[in-house]
Structures are given as structure tokens and as C-alpha cells.
Amino acid sequence: MPHELPKAYEPGAIETRWADYWINEKLFSVPTPPPGETRPVFTLLLPPPNVTGRLHMGHMLNQTQMDIIVRWHRMRGFITLWLPGTDHAGIATQMMVERQLASEGIKRRDLGREKFIERVWEWKKLYGGAILDQMKRLGASVDWSREYFTMDENLSHAVREVFVRLYEEGLIYRGNYIVNWCPWHETAISDLEVKHEEVQGKLWEIRYPVIGSDEFITVATTRPETMLGDTAIAVNAKDERYTHLHGKKVLLPLMKREIPIITDELAQREFGTGAVKVTPAHDPNDFQAGLRHHLPQIDVMDDHAHMNANAGPYAGLDRFEARKRVLHDLREQGFLVGEKDYTIALGKCDRCGTIIEPRLSEQWFVKIQPLADKAREAVEMGEITIVPENYRTIYLNWMNNIHDWCVSRQLWWGHRIPAWTCANKECKEVIVAREAPAKCPKCGGTVEQVPDVLDTWFSSGLLPFTTLGWPEKTRDLEVFYPTTLLITAYEILFFWVARMIMFGCHFMQGHQQDSAIKKASGCEDKKNDSVPFRQVYIHALVRDAERQKMSKTKGNVVDPLDVIERFGTDATRFTLAAMAAPGTDIAFNESRTDGYRAFANKIWNAARFMFMNVDRVSPGMRPGDAEGEYLSKGIAGFNVGALEDRWILSRFNRVAADVNDALATYRFHEAANRIYDFFWGEFCDWYLELIKPRLNDENNRTAQIACTNLVNLFDAALRLLHPVMPFITEEIWHAIYEGKAPVRSIALAAFPQADENQFDLAAETEMAILQDLIVNVRNLRAELKIEPKVKIPIEVFAHEPQIKKLIQENRGAVERLGGVEAINFVASSLAKLPGSRSTSRFDIHVIYERKVDVAAECERLKKELERIEKGIDNGQKQLGNERFLAKAPPTVVENLRKQQEELSVLREKAVSKMKELGC
């Protein structure tokens, strides 16, 4: 059947067809390998997107990189498991559904908790799959049969198990502490969810009258409304300015409450007046001081950060309104004595931007130090490597300065904390258990479950083992844990990566991976199998073309699906790969994608060219060697004869080596560029052009051999390209095999490996000379404005007999690619002649009646001479330097000598020609 392909590549239909095919064929589903398995294993967990999410460029970059690495491993024979799933995303999802309800005029609290959660599940059922559907368009080769959701029953069960175990080990505690409170979300959030922003604020100075004296003590504050909850004034014990006031009391203005003056290191004499107001319920430092001095804790706000009854006359006011009133009243009553501009780091809620209120609240915390110690050690000992390496330091610093983690959230959607309290007010027993207790074990009273849910990151931090069946001791865990790699954005290094490491090292302690698999996978040297992954690759952020962070509010979000629509998935993937140099953010630029769309088209047309020839010369031909060996790791069935064959084979092996090498170290851009340059610049520009005469040779045998080479080389090139451009390669690959492919997909074919025996330096050198010759001829033609159709005779002076031989043997190529009709070899230099060019190996002269533009030629020669002389000067200087000769590696010296010889030949020729032309 003849191959008929449209003239231009249309990615749309082709890409969706193969994306569906891969899913329907369950091509990437991985059954659990039974004991005795000896193949290497590669496991990767997809960072679960939020169920509420829409695919953005960050996802696409992340997934492109993962897919490249995954496909590469699969093609190299690894049992390759890529686990997909979504995150229930507590706050985001709850808000989404609340907004939906609001449009119906319903409030969450009116509905009640149970009904509300039902609504969320309904929502999830309807819309929760959207992001995964979008993922399918990217071609992500995940195992859909293992898809998870963080609120699946088995995962929820594991979450409860983890919570209870941590509680039993004393690593979870409940207590009243200062937490970051978001008044908009009405929940506590963790330190990480608070973004600090420097803003110009004020520092107000307030004086408090000392009781039994006419003195005042002045304190400074940035949040004057919190004074309503002051329960002390602190001064430093060493501060002699206040010694006489130790033990006295002040009258809290506005509230008319007597509060003590205490001595505490909280107050530093250098800052401000050296005296500080103490508000234990609204400031973490004050809270600690309050504990030290057994001060009352007076919370003056409610969940919305409105002032509560404790704020006396200010009750009911919003906190900022209260601030105004408090200031006004203080001023009026003569207590406000100063107001200065002051830069403050204002904490805002990461999600809604509301100013965080540090607030006393009863919450659940994870005692983090014991977990952090193991997590730090795993990285320090190299059991987990982090790439790029600078993130290692960042990670370690964070681990070393970590605080306990507030894990409770006052939300409805999420994993409910498995804790119950006794309703009996006398008892109030707290029970943490795997299953709901029937009654209070202490007093027999009824119990009710704690309303809070867990921080979403609590459950996602467990995924590396819970998705593999933990807490059961499963075969999956034995095989796939530790996972091999994690690829993620630096934004969630602490949120997620760090927590997975902490949980993994803790709960998987003592775990051992199947030793045969571990060995086969090259992890023998690793001692610690409790880690969630052996390596972390942190990738950059995708920004817009102006380097701005993409955000909905700025309206500069580039929708990947839109880009895909216009340029194709392959081109978009290629763009992201080609721009993803480790460590730097990507400024996404459509013009690049447009360029790579052209590349896809180039591949397409090269394929059309191949098929045209196959159909004509050797219908039905497929890749493979004489023995019918199809899935070679290199190129099968390649007949090495002509120079171009030796050359392309050598080049191909070098590309294969470089690409494998680049992928092994996550240098995606290098891999992508290397393939691009090879395919376009060498394979298409030169090889295809060079073999055209052979393909058209009247001797059918000659044509067949050329065709065989072409098909086999193309097949190998497609395999090399496949991880980056899965769709177009799949399409062409199947077309090559015409329904008789040895495996169901190119994704299951072998990735090309370099064979060093096929490196052919001689062929590369010879080819370079020929290319040089042809380019010089073209160059002269362009300068002499010779019409492209006109064939011209040239004269060649080869400096050495073997150069002459090389050119003679390949004269056909020179004639065709240079538009030459005859080559005359002469025995002496042609350098002086107008219309000539010289290199260190040959002179060429174009025979054409048209006059050379002498002025332009002189200009060109002048520039060339300058360059040559600069090179000679530099070289002389170095070669004249004994220390260079002594210290530089011999090859460097040798190369320099050779170069100097060539340069002096070139100089001589340039000079003589300039003289001749009268420059």
C-alpha cells in the first residue's frame, strides 16, 4: 500500500488519535512484577494536580519533563510505572463549591456539613476529571489503571493510620497556641501558607500610666488594636531605666484594666523605648512570654477578625476599623505620643491575600523535630540526591530551622481528624482512634468527633507509599518503593517534597526493596530504602514572555491547550524541553514554538520523501536487518558503503551518546537541541541530499541499498526523538511498518544506544572538507550573483593528494550540491584569482565571465585578514610562552600548532590576493 501523506503536517487529529490509542490499549499499565523479576524498575509519582485545577504551563512543563524521562526509561527496558492521581485540595475545592452554592443563594452553613460534603463529591464527580482529561492531550504515558484520588477510601484509611500512629508516638499533640489565622477562610493555616510582604506601615507609640505614680511607660506597636488584649508590659531586667518600676502596675488605657510590669528578655533595651506591650493571645513572642509569667491570654477577636466581647466598647468592629477607633481614642485621651513610618513584613494568606491574624487557637500539631532529623540525614547522607544541587542547601537550611506543623484546618472538605472528645463537660477526654469509639472510655459519656480536617499536604505527603498499598505490606511496595525519582517545581519543595521525605523516612523505616530489582535498577549502593524517592529533580517556573510570573489577576496566563491547538502538542513539548535548562526560569515565547512546529513539519516531509522512495524503489520495505532483527538498540540493517553512510552512522551514534547522556542528567534542552540539529542540519540538509542520486540510480540494487539505509536510519531517529515528540514519531513509525510493526507502539521499541565502534573520525573529517568545499562554491556563486539554475565549471587546487582523491571520489556530490558542471584539478595555487576562495586544504576558482565586485571582495578580505592575524598573534603569544608549553595539555599545544600553520597559509593567500586585486 503506497504511503500517502498530506503535504503539510497537521498535528490535531493525529495527536488525539494516538493519545486515545495509548489509553485504550492500556499501553502504559504496569502489572505488579512477581518475585524473581530481574529487570530494572523505574517509578515516578505524578505530583497530583488539584481536582479543581485547570492545566497550566507549569503542569505542562512538569509533565513534559516527566514524560520524556519516563518514555526514555521504558524504551530502555525498565519496568516503568508512572502513577497519576489528583489531590482533593481542601481549601480550593471547598471554596469552589461554596461559590457554586452562592450562585444558587445557598450558604455552606445553611446546608450543613453532611449535605455540603455530598455536594462536593457531586462536584468532584462532574468536574474533577477535567485536569486529567487535559493531561491526556499532552500524551503523558501514565498508568491510568492505577489512578488515585487522595480521598479514596484506601488512602483515607492510611491517613487515619498515620495520624493515630503519630499520636501514639507522641508526635502529634493538641493545644492552644498562636497560629496563623486567615479570617477570610476562617481557618488556621501553616507557616508555609503565609506570604510575607514588605509594606510601609506605622509604628505607634502609646504611653501607659503607671499606677501610684505620675509616670508613664511608653511602648511601640504596629497593631494598636491588639492593646485591648494586653496583659502586661515587659521591660528588660538589665535596663536600668526601668528598674524603679519593677513590680509596679500600669493602667491599660481604654480598657481601664490593671496589668503588671514584668521583666523579660522579650524586651530589648536597644529597640524603641525598651518597653514592650505583651499580648499573649495575638503575638507568638508575647505568647511565650505570657507562658513564662503565667499571664492571662485575652483573645479580642472572633473567627472573622472582628473584635469580640473582650474588646469592650470596640466589640463588633472589624479589626482595622477598631484600629482607627483605638488610635483616635488614644489620641484624644492623650495616650498616643508618637507615630513613625515603619516598614513591616505583613503576613498574608497565600490563597486569598487576606492579612493573617496571629491568633490563639486550639489546634493539632505535628512535633516536627524527630521527623526532620531523619529527613535531613537522608539528604545529607546522599540517600536522596537533589538536582540542581543548590536546592540541597536550601532544603537543609529549612530542615534545620523548622517549626512544629499546624495540621488542623477549620474546613469541612478533607480528611477528618480521627479524634473524638467527650461531650461531658466535666470529662472532656480526647480520644484518638482508628475507628470511632462508641462511648468515652473514661466516663462512658457520649463522644463527638473533632470537627477539624487535616492540612491537604498531610495526605499528599504520604502518597509515595500509600499509593502502593501501605499500611499493608504489599508486593507493590517491595518492587516500586522507594520510587526512583520525583520531578517537581521548587514552589512545593517545602510544602510537599520535604514532607514526603519526613513521612517516608519515618513510616517506611526498616523497609527493604526487592534486592534483585534494586540491584538491576542500579541502586545497590543505597543503604536506606525508607526514603520516598532516590532523586529529586527541581525544575523552573514558566513565566510569560516578559518574565512575569503568570497569574490570573495579571491576565498574562498562557493556556497550554491554546498553544497546543495552534502549534501541536509535540511542538509545545519540544519548546518546553528545549528551553528547560536546569536552574533558570523559562520565559515562554511562542515564536520558539512556531519554530518547533516547523521542525515537526520538516520531519513530516522527510518522511514523505522516504515513503516516496520506498514506494518507488522497494515497496513494502520495513526496517530490520538481514535476520529480521527489528528492535535494534542502534541502527539495524545499515549498509556502510559510501562516505555519507559512514558519516551519518558516526554522527548518529554521537547524537545517541549525547542524548542519553543529557537525559541522564536532566539536561532536557541539550537533548532536544542535539536531536534537532542532527535531524535538520545533518540528516535532512546533507544526508538526504547526498543519497538522492543513489535512490534514483537505474541499478535497482543500488537504489534498494540506499533505501534500506534511509528507512533504518529514519526508524532509529524516530526512536531517538520519541520521548520528546511522541505523537509525530508514533504516526510515522506506524506508517513505516504499514501495520506490521513488531510491537504495538514505538513507545515500546528500543531507545538508540551509542556504539562507539561506529564512531568514524575519518569519515567526519572527510565529510567536513566536502561540506566546506560546497559551501565555498555556494558562497562564491552568491557573491558573483550567479543565477541558481546556471551550472558553472570550477577549478580546484588540492593541497594534498588525498584531498584531491576525496574530491574526485565525491565529485558528483560537489556538482549537484554546488551547482557545478565540471571540476578541473590544477597543480598550483588559485588563491590570487578573482572569484576564488582558499582554505588550508584547497583553493577553488569559479569560472564565470561576470566581474567580481572588487570593492566588496577587498572589504571581505580585509576582515578575514584581520581575523587571521588576530588568531596568529594570539597563537604566537601562547606558543612563545614556555609556561604554556610546559603546562598546557599536549593536545592543546598540538592543535594550536596545527592551527597556526593553517592560519599562516591562509594569511599568505589572503595577502597575495589583496595585492593582486589592488586593495
Added chain:
RNA sequence: GGGCGGUUAGCUCAGCUGGUUAGAGCGCCUGCCUUACAAGCAGGAGGUCGCAGGUUCGAGUCCUGCACUGCCCACCA
């Protein structure tokens, strides 16, 4: 307050462990519809690698300082 990154062609970016004349895409200029590809082909112009020192036989690459710029972390009033 601490830490990290960036500064290379008009634009967007490569340049890994220091070693010939610093590369690519887009844009620009010239000429071509040469039956795989005009989303193409051939040729070309364009850079004192942010600034100043230093190390070295040799620096875009390593070190120091400075300038500009971006980011992360941080419970001090």
C-alpha cells in the same frame, strides 16, 4: 535581616567540569516556488559576553568587589 539566581546578537535563550575564530530560534538583508518540505532552500549582516579588579600559560566559564534585576526564607515590638 539571611540565602539563592540572572545580566552573552535587535528579541528570547544555549554555552556541562576554563582550551581553536562565542552558538541557536525568531527578526533583519540578498537570491531562489531546485518535484520531501516557501512551516522550505542557499547565502549574508549583527556580540569589546553588566562594570572594575584578581587567579591562570589561557577566563563568557573560577575568585573578590560594585551596579542593575528577579526570587525564596525570616515570630522581634
